Structure formats: C-alpha cells, structure tokens
Amino acid sequence: MPAARPRLLYVTDLAYQARGRRYCDEDIHLTSRLRAHFDLALCHPLDAAALMDGHDAVVVRNSGPVLGYEKEYAAFRARALATGARVYNPLTGKADMAGKQYLLDLSAAGFPVIPTVGRAEDLHRLPPAERYVVKPRLGADSLGMRVVTAGQVRALATGDVLVQPCVDFAYEVSFYFVDDDFQYALYAPDPDRRWDLRPYPATAADLEFARRFVDWNDLGCGIQRVDACRAPDGGLLLVELEDLNPYLSLDALPEEARDAFVTAFTASLSRFVHGALSPA
The missing domain is CATH 3.30.1490.20 (ATP-grasp fold, A domain)
Known part of the structure; x- marks a missing residue:
C-alpha cells in the first residue's frame, strides 16, 4: 500500500538541451509544486530501472528522446512490467511511446494524419x-x-x-490532456518558430479532432499532447501524438491556466498512486 505521503520517483534529464526550450525549468517548477503532496526523488532516465524499487510510482517526465538510450529504456520497461511497478504515463501507450509506426497505421486507416x-x-x-x-x-x-x-x-x-x-501548413497547434480531459491548447503563429507559442482558443471542432486520437490511444490516465498542423484546406492533420514524455510549455501559459494544469496533474497522480486508476 502507498505510504501516507506517496513516494514518487520523478524521471527527468535536467541537463537535456532542447531547441527553444528549457526542460529543466519545467520540471523544477512541477516538482516544487508536487512536493506539497508527495515525497519526491528525481533521477536521470539512465538510473530509473535501478532506483524504481521502494517508490509507489514512477513518473516519466522530460526524460529526453529515447533514441539516445534505447537499451536502457527497454530495460526500464521490462523491469517495470516484470515487477508490476506503477509507471505514469502507463506503458500501454500506442503512440510515440511505441515509436512512429502508429503514424503509418493511422494514415493507412484514413485518420486525419499527415x-x-x-x-x-x-x-x-x-x-x-x-x-x-x-x-x-x-x-x-x-x-x-x-x-x-x-x-x-x-x-x-x-x-x-x-x-x-512537406505540408505547406498555416501553423502548428498542440492540445494538452490529463486523464482524457482537455487542459489547454497552444499554437505557433509563425511556422518557422515552432516553439514561440501562444495560447490558442480551441474550437469544438478542434477538440473533436484531438479527442479522436486520445480515444484511439486509450491510455486511461496520464498526460498526452496532440500535435497538429492547419493544412491548406483549413483542416487539421496530426503531426504526432506524444504519450511518453510530452513537454508541456507551461511557461507559455498565463498563471491561472498553469495553476489549473498543476492541480489536474496532482489530482491525477494522487488517484493513480492510490489505485483509483489502473496501473500499467
């Protein structure tokens, strides 16, 4: 059973150099808020398999591209599945968590994908x-x-x-979900400045598009980011569905929206650790 204060192993690469983003700032902010509710230990993704025992859940956040540590990530997944460790996001994701095959599959199935x-x-x-x-x-x-x-x-x-x-799109837009619940959307008005993001007022049609992929993934809980582009015909096309460690661009949000996301994330983690949501 989880301890009175659940113990989380928070996986992040604080030194990862991303284009136009500072992963470390986001995780410093999130962990500073999560400490009010959980006992936290931060570790590098290369150390996660060795350190996961003794924690009530493992939270994979800004851990960087798996391409740089494929063997270690495979070992982490294998150990988590063998021991029944709770991993957030659950390891059942069918999108980027499992590679890019899903883009081929969704394209062949007629989904609105590039x-x-x-x-x-x-x-x-x-x-x-x-x-x-x-x-x-x-x-x-x-x-x-x-x-x-x-x-x-x-x-x-x-x-x-x-x-x-190459799609001559008007802009890219991302929709962020926690436990299948839409949280916020951000877009890059200038296609040449992918990470110069602004809040985006998502329409009902936009959310219907994004939810179609969240429903397809059937993750159940966790954080997902649906990345899309506005095609020349005015419709949206999926670019990727990030279900492993999506960067959240919280610094692009007004304070009220950022706080609302942290509240939703904290509540989701609490339910997950206490077994209200199914483990992987």
Missing part, C-alpha cells in the same frame, strides 16, 4: 510533392529528420524511416 509511408514501393500513396520529410521511426525532437527532394526520396525510403510530403 500522409505517411515507410517503403519506396508505397510512395505512390502520398500526394505528389516537391519536397519530402524523412524521419527515423524512433526519432524525437527533430533528431535525424531530413527534408529531401522528390528525386532523393526513393533511395531513402528503406522501411526503417517515415516519409511524408
């Missing part, structure tokens, strides 16, 4: 484009992403990458 294929023989399924985006299946934070010409793309579509047409 058209995506992985093999040269499937390139005909994509709309014609002068430029294509090629990215690793286990990539994150734009690591390994390349923009190539139509003449170059066939040689790169080897099955271990994703290939998408």
Whole structure:
C-alpha cells in the first residue's frame, strides 16, 4: 500500500538541451509544486530501472528522446512490467511511446494524419510533392529528420524511416490532456518558430479532432499532447501524438491556466498512486 505521503520517483534529464526550450525549468517548477503532496526523488532516465524499487510510482517526465538510450529504456520497461511497478504515463501507450509506426497505421486507416509511408514501393500513396520529410521511426525532437527532394526520396525510403510530403501548413497547434480531459491548447503563429507559442482558443471542432486520437490511444490516465498542423484546406492533420514524455510549455501559459494544469496533474497522480486508476 502507498505510504501516507506517496513516494514518487520523478524521471527527468535536467541537463537535456532542447531547441527553444528549457526542460529543466519545467520540471523544477512541477516538482516544487508536487512536493506539497508527495515525497519526491528525481533521477536521470539512465538510473530509473535501478532506483524504481521502494517508490509507489514512477513518473516519466522530460526524460529526453529515447533514441539516445534505447537499451536502457527497454530495460526500464521490462523491469517495470516484470515487477508490476506503477509507471505514469502507463506503458500501454500506442503512440510515440511505441515509436512512429502508429503514424503509418493511422494514415493507412484514413485518420486525419499527415500522409505517411515507410517503403519506396508505397510512395505512390502520398500526394505528389516537391519536397519530402524523412524521419527515423524512433526519432524525437527533430533528431535525424531530413527534408529531401522528390528525386532523393526513393533511395531513402528503406522501411526503417517515415516519409511524408512537406505540408505547406498555416501553423502548428498542440492540445494538452490529463486523464482524457482537455487542459489547454497552444499554437505557433509563425511556422518557422515552432516553439514561440501562444495560447490558442480551441474550437469544438478542434477538440473533436484531438479527442479522436486520445480515444484511439486509450491510455486511461496520464498526460498526452496532440500535435497538429492547419493544412491548406483549413483542416487539421496530426503531426504526432506524444504519450511518453510530452513537454508541456507551461511557461507559455498565463498563471491561472498553469495553476489549473498543476492541480489536474496532482489530482491525477494522487488517484493513480492510490489505485483509483489502473496501473500499467
């Protein structure tokens, strides 16, 4: 049973250098607030498997792209599943937590996703484009992403990458959820400044779009970020569904909205630790 004050192992890479963001600031803020309700220990993702015993839950937050420590992450997952450790987000995620295969699957199933294929023989399924985006299946934070010409793309579509047409979108927008409940939305008005974010007034149609992917993922609890772009026809297309360690951009929110998110996150963690939500 959890202790009177639940003990959380909070996994974060405070030294990770992200483009246009300071992961450490976000986790310093969150842990400073969570300490009012939980006993916390912070650790680097490389140490999580060795340190998870003795805690009521493991909270994976800004732990950086798994691409940089695939073996260690696999060991962490294996140990957590073998011991029944509670991991938040639960390890049942079908989106970025499991790699980028979901973009291929959702695209093939007709979901509103940027058209995506992985093999040269499937390139005909994509709309014609002068430029294509090629990215690793286990990539994150734009690591390994390349923009190539139509003449170059066939040689790169080897099955271990994703290939998408370059979409001339108006802007990118992200929708943030806790336990399937919408919290806030942020967007980048300038497509060339992805992380210059502003609060976004989500419409009912926007939320219907975002909830479709949250419902598909069926995570049950945890934090999810639905990243989308506004396509030339005015509709939204999914860019990615981040269900492992989504950066929250809390510094872009007004104080009231930031406090509301922390309240929702704290309540979710409390329910999770005390077993009101199912563990992974």
